[in-house]
Amino acid sequence: MLRYLVFRASQLILVLIVVSILVFVFTSVMGNPVYLMVRENATEEEVQAAIEYLGLDKPLPVRYGIFVKNALRGDFGKSYVYHQPALRIISERFPATIEIVIVAMLLSALVAIPLGVYSGAYPKNFFSKSIMTISIAGISLPSFWVGMVLIFVFSLKLGILPVSGRGDVGVFLGIKTSLATVSGWRHIILPSVTLALGSLATILRLTRAGMQENMRQDYVKFARAKGVPRKKVLFGHALKNTLIPVVTIFGLQLGGLIAFTTITETIFSWPGMGKLLIDAINSADRPIVSAYILFVAVMFVFINFVVDILYTIIDPRIDLK
Amino acid sequence: MNKLLEVKGLKTYFHTFKGTVKAVDNVSFDIHEGEILGVVGESGGGKSVTGFSVIRLIDEPGQIESGEIIFNGTNLLKKSESEMNKVRGKEISMVFQDPMTSLNPVYTIGEQMDEVLLLHEKLNKHERRNRCIELLKDVGISNPESRLKNYPHQFSGGMRQRVVIAIALAANPKLIIADEPTTALDVTIQSQILKLMKKLVEEHGVALMLITHDLAVVSEMADRINVMYCGKIVESGYTREIIENYTHPYTEGLLNSIPDIDKDKSKLNTIPGIVPNMFDLPKGCNFSPRCKNCQDICLEKEPKLTEIGENHYVSCHFPLRKEAN
Structure with missing residues (x-):
């Protein structure tokens, strides 16, 4: 170790x-x-x-x-535009990004994995086929378009959710976050859904493929012969074997989302790191850009490290040495 | 002895795009309490499907079309899925062919054994653990306490099959269906596992349905034998009777193809031809294209299973007679 x-x-x-x-x-x-x-x-x-x-x-x-x-020493120079240390500006923006990303990833995991398990276990079912068709749309629709459509429908036509911005920020465990207020949650929904769609579809299709593969394995049939109810076989036996590739992709998606929420943040005027990056590039704010990219690199390595640790928890055959 | 399992007119068909495969076609047999029934035949003969039909684990596109599976007085085909889950593992359990794949790689042996006990027995955690240790000891695994924490990949093939047998025995079932339990193992391990199974079923008073393509294995283990060919039972009877007074040409072919170390022969005997295409079975007797005694009637009319001796059934128009030879 x-x-x-x-x-x-x-x-x-x-x-x-x-x-x-x-x-x-x-x-x-x-x-x-x-x-x-x-x-x-x-x-x-x-x-x-x-x-x-x-x-x-x-x-x-x-x-x-x-x-x-x-x-x-953590000093990437002062931002040419804001005249403040670059790293401090990035870390101030970080919570805003991480909160929409976490909500988006939870959303995609909680929706994609059960649906993937279901459509993998009953691939011929009409419902499964519909899920698969819709998921192709999820993969292929660009997020800027989805974001605009969501704003159009839920904010402008139905008027139930705010158009843009972060909403009120509350303090939770010493961190300023919109997740602590109702207004914050109302603002978070649309950008998170926009972010979630792509990864949701990917995770769903991957889960489904893995489930189809694992459902054919002998140990699934053996578990059934032991008298384990079908649902428990699906989620207890087959899903755990499916999780390795799913966790890999999940980690990559998580890193990708944190690093590159630029489009979604721009559409929803979300004051996160993505929008900061776009602004910094537009104004050739070198310290921000370089600090940002190094920050993202560290984060990717860290997420992959966590994913590796998760592998060993999921699959005992994987040895880190 | 009482009849534990009685299968009547079982038909399990697979409906595919290419057509319907009658994997099990009108099969009837029974197993008495504590008895070992051998089911033999070539690959594709419907032996495994028969076994899985009894426990009702036939996957799409397979379907049990008709028949009755009476176990302990109740028809299993009339039970709901959740009722069947109380039979599976508890009353009837299974041992699969390949122990490399029948255990879930991501759970410990202990967890997989515990699962059966948790489902079927009212024991607390401590009692379940003790029972697992006892079962592992029974199947001949040393250091059971520490082995419980191991994963399947830390066991050899033979050891894994012992674990599978321990799981099958865990809830004290009345019947174990073993589907080619030694086929995937080393020859040296095969006989160990078979001896272990025979010993355990005798000790626990469990009936065993032993499915195998190896007539030599069955002749040593089984009380009675069903010979299956193309989804039908072609001959059945007591083991001695089948081995010594076989009457179906297919049984004869199977017996002759067992290599005999005492006889110095340059060539192994085989049954000529191959198993017919299950989508397109021959008219009349299924074995007719490969049969040396084939006559006109065999190509026209399907023979019925008829009693030829005490508890000895055969489906052949021209059963072989030892006396006549």
Whole structure:
């Protein structure tokens, strides 16, 4: 186990080195933030002063060294736009993103897994076939379109849910979250559903495929011969064997959603990290972009680590060594 | 001895796009309490489907069309699913062919044994654990206490089959249906497992329906034998009678194809031809295309199962007679 942890940690470091170089090079090459900072008809001296202030006069490798040194202390520089430390801005936005993502993932797991189990166990049933048809729509419809349709139907036509924004924020366990207020929940529903659809359909189809495979296995029939009721065989015996690929995809989807909620957050004006990233890219706010990408890289490695641990809990045959 | 199980006119058909397969076609037999009944025949003869029909675990597109399965005086075909779940594992349990796949890989042996006891016996946690340990001891697994925590992949094939047998015995059933219980095992392990099964069913007074393609296995174990061919019983009787006074040419073929180590032969005997396509069975007797004694009537008329000796039935127009040879 210790060896595994060391292995994982070194893997994380390697990933971070590679990502940091990529991030640094690309953000340095693309766009010039100097002209965003100086006034429109700035003199040559003013531009030069801005360049020195940003440290852009030094050669690239030196700048990378400074970047890494600062990054290790959690300092990615001040946002060119907000004039605050980049990491602090990201961590302020993080709860807003994580809350819609958690609601979305819970929603997709709680809906997709039971439906997947059902349609995998009774594939010829009319209901199962309808589920599969609808799930194709879930995979293929783009989220910006779904988001707009949801706003149109539930907010504009029916008027039962708010159009956009985060709503009231309450404090729960010391964290500011919309999950603590009714208004927050009302605001969370539409963006979460929009986010959930894609992963819901994917998890559903994967669960179904796994169930169909496992239902043919002997141990399912043996469990039935032991007198275990069908429902218990489905959820107790077959589902647990199906979960390995489902957990993998679930982890990837979770990371993907946290990292790239940009479209949904933009549609619903949700003040999360995704919207922050889009704004930062538009204004060439390098510190935010690089801090964000490194943050996402760390998170992906962490989620995959958790997924690996889950494997060993689900399937005893998997050994981390 | 009392009749424990009585199957009358059982028909289990599989309805597929290609047509209907009559996997079990009008089969009747019975098993007495504590008796070992061997069911033999080639692959595709309907032996397994017969076994699964008794416990009513026929998967789509299979269906039990008609017949009666009277177990302990009640017709199992009239029971609801939830009533059947009280019979499965409790009254009738099963042992499958491949122990590598019949245990769930993600649960410990202890959990899988406990499941049966939890379903069928009114025991508390401690009593169930003790019973599991006792059962593992019975089937010859050493260190049962620590083995309970192990997963199936930590056992060898033979050990797993012992665990499966322990699970089958757990709730003290009256009948165990063993579907090719040794086919997937090493030859050296096969006889161990068979001896163990014979010993256990005798000790516990359980009846055993032993399904196998291996007539040699059956002749050592069974009290009576049913020979099945293409979904029908072609010959049935006491083991001695079948082995010594077989009358159906198919039984003769099966017996002759057992290799005999004492006889120095360069070639193994086989039954000529192959099992006919189940979608398109021959007219008349199903065995006629492979039968050396085939006559005109065999191609026209299907023979009926008739009593030829005491409790000895055969379905053949021209049953073989040992005396005549």
